Amino acid sequence: MTETSWTPSARQRERDTFRRRQSSRRTAVALGSTVLVLGLLAYVVLSSPGWPRVRDAYFDWSEAKSVLPLVLRGFEVNVRLFLAAEVTILIVALLVAFVRVLPFAGLAPLKVLAVVYTDVSRGTPTLLVVYLVGFGLPALRLQGVPSSLFWLAVTALTFSYGGYVAEVLRAGIISVHPSQWASGRSLGLSYTQTMRSVVLPQALRRVLPPLVNDFASLQKDTALVSVIGVVEALRQAQIRSARDFNFTPYVVAAVGFILLTIPFARLTDWLSLRMTRRDQGAA
Amino acid sequence: MTLLRLADVRKRFGTAEVLRGVDLAVDAGQVVCLIGASGSGKSTLLRCTNLLETVDDGVVELAGRDITDPRVDANAVRREIGMVFQAYNLFPHLSVLDNVCLAPRRLRRLSKGEAQDRARELLARFGLADKAQAYPDSLSGGQQQRAALVRALAMSPTLLLLDEITSALDPELVGEVLDAIRALRTDGMTVVMATHEMAFARDVADRVAFLHDGRVLEEGPAAQVLADPAHERTGVFLRRFRAG
Numbered sequence: 001m002t003e004t005s006w007t008p009s010a011r012q013r014e015r016d017t018f019r020r021r022q023s024s025r026r027t028a029v030a031l032g033s034t035v036l037v038l039g040l041l042a043y044v045v046l047s048s049p050g051w052p053r054v055r056d057a058y059f060d061w062s063e064a065k066s067v068l069p070l071v072l073r074g075f076e077v078n079v080r081l082f083l084a085a086e087v088t089i090l091i092v093a094l095l096v097a098f099v100r101v102l103p104f105a106g107l108a109p110l111k112v113l114a115v116v117y118t119d120v121s122r123g124t125p126t127l128l129v130v131y132l133v134g135f136g137l138p139a140l141r142l143q144g145v146p147s148s149l150f151w152l153a154v155t156a157l158t159f160s161y162g163g164y165v166a167e168v169l170r171a172g173i174i175s176v177h178p179s180q181w182a183s184g185r186s187l188g189l190s191y192t193q194t195m196r197s198v199v200l201p202q203a204l205r206r207v208l209p210p211l212v213n214d215f216a217s218l219q220k221d222t223a224l225v226s227v228i229g230v231v232e233a234l235r236q237a238q239i240r241s242a243r244d245f246n247f248t249p250y251v252v253a254a255v256g257f258i259l260l261t262i263p264f265a266r267l268t269d270w271l272s273l274r275m276t277r278r279d280q281g282a283a
Numbered sequence: 284m285t286l287l288r289l290a291d292v293r294k295r296f297g298t299a300e301v302l303r304g305v306d307l308a309v310d311a312g313q314v315v316c317l318i319g320a321s322g323s324g325k326s327t328l329l330r331c332t333n334l335l336e337t338v339d340d341g342v343v344e345l346a347g348r349d350i351t352d353p354r355v356d357a358n359a360v361r362r363e364i365g366m367v368f369q370a371y372n373l374f375p376h377l378s379v380l381d382n383v384c385l386a387p388r389r390l391r392r393l394s395k396g397e398a399q400d401r402a403r404e405l406l407a408r409f410g411l412a413d414k415a416q417a418y419p420d421s422l423s424g425g426q427q428q429r430a431a432l433v434r435a436l437a438m439s440p441t442l443l444l445l446d447e448i449t450s451a452l453d454p455e456l457v458g459e460v461l462d463a464i465r466a467l468r469t470d471g472m473t474v475v476m477a478t479h480e481m482a483f484a485r486d487v488a489d490r491v492a493f494l495h496d497g498r499v500l501e502e503g504p505a506a507q508v509l510a511d512p513a514h515e516r517t518g519v520f521l522r523r524f525r526a527g
Contacts, residue, residue: 006293006304012340018353 056246063248067240071252074233075260081150081222081232085157086215092158093165098195100166101173114166121163127224130156134228153225161218168210172203205275212268216261223257233257285347286311286473287332287442292341294327301327303497304341309442309475309490314468316484316505317477319494320520325477328494329444332475333366345442362390365435369447371427373419373434379406380415383434391438398437405433409463425456429463436467443467445476461487481524485509493517 008016045051099107099114121129133156137145146152176199184194204211226235233256237249287309294302301324309315317325330336332343334350334357343351350360373382383402387393393401406415409429419427428448435443445464449457461483467474468487478484484491484505491508493501493516501514512518 006340009291009340011342015351015353022353 058247058251060246060248063244063246064252067237067249067252070236070240071233071249071256074231074236074253075256077150077230077232078219078222078257078260081153081157081225081230082215082219084150084154085161085218085222088154088158089161089165089218092162093169096162096166097169097173100170103191118163118166121159121161122167124160126157126160126221127227129160130224130228132156133159134225149225149228149230153222153228153230156225157218157221160221161214164214165211168207168214169203172207173199175206176202205272205279208268208272208275212264216264219261219264220257223253284311285309286345287475288342288344289328289332290342290344292328292331292343293339294324294331294336295339301497302331302338305494305497305499307492307499307502309473311441311473312471313489314464314474314476314487315490315492316488317475317492317494318479318481318484318520323494324497325494326446329366329446329475329477332442333364333444334360335366362386362438363440364442364444365438365440366444367428367431367435367446367448369450371419371424371431371451373427373431375419378416378418379411379422379430382419382430383437386434387437402433402437405436406430408466409433410459423456424452425459428452428456428460432460432463441473443472443474445474445478447477447479449478449480479524481509481521493520495520 096114096117099110130153134149134152137152137155138147146155173195180198180202181194184198185191189197222232223234226232226238233253237253240249241247285308287307289305289307292302292305293300305324305328307315307328317328319325327336331338338351341351342349345360345363349355373379374385377385380399380402383406384395384398387398387401388395391398403412403415406412409432411426411429411433414422414426414430419430422430432448449460452460457480461480464474464476465487488505490503491505492499493508493512493514495516501508501512501517503513508517509521512521
C-alpha cells in the first residue's frame with residue numbers, strides 16, 4: 001500500500017475535461033431555461049391588463065407591514081394547534097394501526113371499530129368535522145369534554161387526520177419483511193417487543209415522507225378551525241381584510257403558511273437522506 | 284479474437300484503492316474465472332466492465348471499442364453485456380417470465396408473444412419451464428439464480444459477467460447453477476466469472492486470473508494456475524482456500 005495515488009493518464013485527463021465541460025454545459029442549460037420560464041411567467045402576470053388593480057388589492061406594502069404583527073400573533077395559535085395535534089394524532093394513529101395489524105383474534109370488535117373509524121375519518125371533510133366537533137360536542141354537556149375552543153379544535157383535527165396517519169403507519173408496518181419478525185421472535189423477544197424494537201423503527205423510516213406530507217397538510221388545515229371562532233392567522237387576516245377592504249392580509253397569511261412548512265420539509269429531506277445513506281451502507 | 288480487454292484499470296472508493304492497474308484480456312468464446320480473496324477487487328472489476336462503476340483511469344475495450352469513453356452510451360453497451368449478481372436481484376414484483384421478458388420487450392422491441400416464446404424456450408433449457416408464472420420469492424435459491432441467468436441471456440449478450448453467483452447457494456444447489464454455465468460454454472458464450480469454486484474453475488474455465496491487492500497477479504490456463512501457480516501469492520491463496 002505504498003502507492004497511494006498515480007498520475008492520471010493523458011486519456012483520463014481528456015475524459016475528465018470532457019466531463020467537466022459536459023457538466024458546465026448542463027448547468028448553463030438548466031440555469032438558462034429556469035430564468036427564461038420564470039421571466040416569462042413574471043412578464044405574463046405583470047403585463048396583464050388587471051395587474052395594477054391586483055397589485056393594489058393584494059400586494060399593498062404598507063398594508064402588509066401594518067398587518068404583519070397581527071397575523072404573526074395569529075400564527076402563534078396555528079403553531080400551538082398543530083404541535084398539540086401532531087402529538088395526539090400520532091397517539092391515536094399508532095393505536096389504530098396496532099389494533100389493525102395485531103394478530104390476536106380476541107381483538108376482533110376493536111378491529112371492526114378501527115376500520116369504521118378509518119373510513120369515517122378519511123371520508124368526512126375536515127371542515128365538516130370541525131363544525132360537528134366544535135358545535136356538537138359542547139352541546140352534549142358531557143363531563144370531561146374539553147370546553148376550550150383550542151382543545152375542541154385539536155380534537156377535530158385529531159379525528160380527521162388520525163385515519164390518514166393510521167393507514168400510513170399500518171402500510172409501513174406491513175411493508176417490513178416477515179423475516180424481521182422471525183429474527184426478532186427467534187431471539188426470544190415477545191410480539192410487542194419485536195414490534196417496538198425491530199419492526200416499528202424500520203416502518204417509521206420508510207413512511208417518514210408520507211407522514212410529513214400529512215403533517216404539512218395538517219399545518220395548513222389549522223386554518224379551518226377559524227370557522228368555529230378560533231382566532232388564528234387566517235381569522236386575523238380576515239378581520240383586517242374586512243376592515244381595510246384590501247386582500248393583502250390574506251397574502252401575508254399565505255406567505256406565513258408557506259414559510260411554516262419549509263423548515264419542516266428541509267428537516268425531513270435531511271433525515272431521509274441520512275437514513276438512505278445509512279441503509280445503503282455508503283459512508 | 285480478443286472480445287474484452289482491460290488495460291491499467293484503476294478505481295478507488297474514497298481513500299480505498301480497489302483496482303490498482305488491472306490488465307486482462309478475454310478471447311471470444313472463453314470462460315475466464317477470477318479468483319482471489321474477498322476485497323481483492325473481483326466484483327469491482329466486473330462492475331467497471333459493465334459500466335456500473337466509472338473507472339478512474341485506464342481502458343475497458345469491448346470488441347476493440349473503448350467503452351469507458353464518456354461519449355459512449357452506457358445503456359447501449361450494457362445491452363450487449365449480461366450480468367448476474369450474487370444476490371440474484373430478480374425483480375420481486377414480476378413473475379419469472381416477466382423478469383425475463385422485460386428487457387427484450389423494452390429494448391429489443393420484441394412483441395409480447397415473441398419475447399415470451401423465447402423466454403419459455405430459455406427457461407425450459409435451464410429447467411424452469413414450470414416456473415414461468417411463479418414469483419421470485421417462491422423459488423429456491425438455485426432456481427432464482429438460474430432465472431437470473433436466463434434473464435441476462437434473453438438479451439443475447441456477447442459477454443456474460445457472473446459475480447460470485449453460487450456464493451449464496453446451498454452446496455446441493457450450486458451444482459445446478461454450475462451445470463448451466465457449463466452448457467453456456469458449449470454454446471460458445473464468453474463468460475467472465477468471479478468465483479470461489481476452484482474445482483469448477485479447473486474443470487470448466489479456459490483461463491484463470493488471480494486478483495491480489497487490486498491487480499491481476501497471475502493469469503493463465505486454468506489447470507496451470509490452479510495446480511502449479513507461478514506466483515507465490517497465488518499458491519498461498521490456494522492453500523489457504525483448500526485448508527478453509
